[in-house]
Structure formats: C-alpha cells, structure tokens
Amino acid sequence: MVKLAVSGKGGVGKTTITAILAHLFARDGYDVIAIDADSAMNLPGALGVDGIKPLSELKEIIDERVRGPMGTYKINPRVDDVFEKYSAINEDGVKVAVLGTIEKGGEGCFCPENAFLRAILRHAIFKKGDVLLLDMEAGIEHLGRGTARGVDMLIAVVEPGIRSFETLKRIEKLSKDIGIERIGVVVNKYVESERAEKLMRSIEEPLLGVVPYSQDFIRADLEGIPPYKIVDLKPFFEIKRNILKVLGD
Numbered sequence: 132m133v134k135l136a137v138s139g140k141g142g143v144g145k146t147t148i149t150a151i152l153a154h155l156f157a158r159d160g161y162d163v164i165a166i167d168a169d170s171a172m173n174l175p176g177a178l179g180v181d182g183i184k185p186l187s188e189l190k191e192i193i194d195e196r197v198r199g200p201m202g203t204y205k206i207n208p209r210v211d212d213v214f215e216k217y218s219a220i221n222e223d224g225v226k227v228a229v230l231g232t233i234e235k236g237g238e239g240c241f242c243p244e245n246a247f248l249r250a251i252l253r254h255a256i257f258k259k260g261d262v263l264l265l266d267m268e269a270g271i272e273h274l275g276r277g278t279a280r281g282v283d284m285l286i287a288v289v290e291p292g293i294r295s296f297e298t299l300k301r302i303e304k305l306s307k308d309i310g311i312e313r314i315g316v317v318v319n320k321y322v323e324s325e326r327a328e329k330l331m332r333s334i335e336e337p338l339l340g341v342v343p344y345s346q347d348f349i350r351a352d353l354e355g356i357p358p359y360k361i362v363d364l365k366p367f368f369e370i371k372r373n374i375l376k377v378l379g380d
C-alpha cells in the first residue's frame with residue numbers, strides 16, 4: 132500500500148510525473164487510483180481518459196449528502212459510492228477521478244462543497260488499495276491534518292531554478308506542519324549546468340530521481356498523447372524503485 136501526493140510549483144511537471152508513475156505501477160500489476168486534486172485538472176488527459184466530471188460539480192449529490200436542516204451540514208458525509216461511480220478507468224486499469232476546486236484555508240474554511248471534497252480525499256486515502264497518487268498544487272494545506280497523515284510520501288517536483296527551490300522549502304515546511312513525514316524530491320526538466328548541480332546539492336530530502344529536459348514531453352502534451360507512450364521511461368523506473376526503497380516495501 133503506497134500513498135503518494137505529488138506537489139511543486141506551477142508547470143514543473145507534477146501531472147506528467149503522476150501520470151507516468153500511475154502507468155508504471157499499473158504495469159507492475161498494482162491496483163492504481165490517480166486523483167486530480169489540482170484546479171488545472173489535466174491529469175485525465177495525461178492518463179488517456181476524457182470527459183470525467185469533476186466531483187465538485189456534483190451539486191445535487193453534494194446537497195443531498197452534505198446539507199442538513201436550516202443551513203447546517205455534515206462534516207463527514209458518505210462518499211464511498213460517489214468515488215466509485217465518478218471515476219474512469221484507463222487502458223492500463225488506472226482508476227482516475229477529478230476533485231475540482233477545493234478552497235484553501237486549511238481547517239478554517241467551512242463550506243459544504245469543501246466538506247464533500249475533503250471527505251472524498253479522506254475516503255480515497257484511507258481506502259484499501261495498492262497505490263494512490265494525488266496530483267496536487269503546491270498548496271497542500273487543503274489536505275488538512277487528518278488526511279495528510281494518511282499520505283506516505285510527498286513527492287516534491289522541482290525544476291533546477293531558484294523559484295522552484297524556494298517552493299520546495301515552502302512545501303517542506305507545510306508538509307511538516309500538516310503531518311506528512313516523508314518527502315522525496317524529483318528534479319524534472321534537468322539540463323546540465325554548474326548552477327543546477329549546486330542547487331541540487333542543496334536538497335536535503337532523499338532525491339528520488341532526475342528527469343532530463345526533453346521535447347518528447349512537450350510533443351506528448353501538444354498532441355494529447357499520454358507522455359508514457361513516447362518519452363524515455365528509464366528515469367521513472369528509477370523513481371519508482373526509489374519510492375519503494377524509501378518506503379521500505
């Protein structure tokens with residue numbers, strides 16, 4: 132059982148990496164769930180499925196499950212069936228679901244839609260299964276403490292650039308704050324340079340792998356092809372191996 136949340140600055144390659152890892156784990160025979168928890172919502176495309184309705188748009192179900200009498204609402208609505216029903220299965224057998232927007236603001240934001248989406252996340256994270264991958268934004272605080280504790284490892288994706296490394300620092304702090312204990316780093320879009328080497332030496336968390344910059348990723352994106360169909364998967368095999376090693380499986 133491996134539960135991974137993928138985070139990092141905008142555009143660093145979170146969705147790409149989530150999709151490729153989902154593919155590799157599924158190929159190994161794992162039962163994989165991939166959840167798009169980023170408001171950009173492009174994980175389904177990277178996994179070769181389309182037309183999935185974001186769970187946040189299920190207004191009627193949200194109303195029915197969450198709203199109580201006279202403006203009250205339930206914090207722990209029943210969501211198990213919702214999750215099963217509104218996910219799609221891709222050709223590798225990966226189960227894909229899209230959350231839609233969760234307002235940030237940690238535990239302080241009490242609105243029914245958020246209660247519903249958080250319940251879905253919680254359900255997915257604590258459900259029995261083999262591999263769960265969450266494609267997140269940098270702001271992982273919307274996981275909330277209780278949910279975050281169910282995540283085994285946060286994969287922080289960085290590009291070799293100053294701003295991306297600053298985001299890494301923020302992610303490290305945030306993860307500790309909400310109770311995620313393990314962080315692994317993936318350096319993506321790597322182009323050899325002394326500066327990049329120096330930045331990489333400053334990484335304190337385990338380095339899971341380095342993915343070189345390649346036009347193949349851009350081509351996959353432009354043509355709407357899942358990246359694992361055309362890019363070199365070698366660095367990702369190593370990342371997968373290292374994830375399992377760090378988690379001691």
Ligand SMILES: Nc1ncnc2c1ncn2[C@@H]1O[C@H](COP(=O)(O)OP(=O)(O)OP(=O)(O)O)[C@@H](O)[C@H]1O
Pocket residue numbers: 139140141142143144145146147148169171319320321342343344345346348349350351352
């Ligand atoms: N190793 C790489 N080399 C070159 N381009 C890459 C690489 N990895 C990802 N890309 C490209 O970078 C762009 C952003 O990737 P992706 O959408 O995976 O990032 P993201 O972090 O999920 O972005 P967002 O923050 O918008 O959700 C895409 O066009 C993708 O094809």
Ligand SMILES: [Mg+2]
Pocket residue numbers: 145146147169171172173174266
């Ligand atoms: Mg993305």
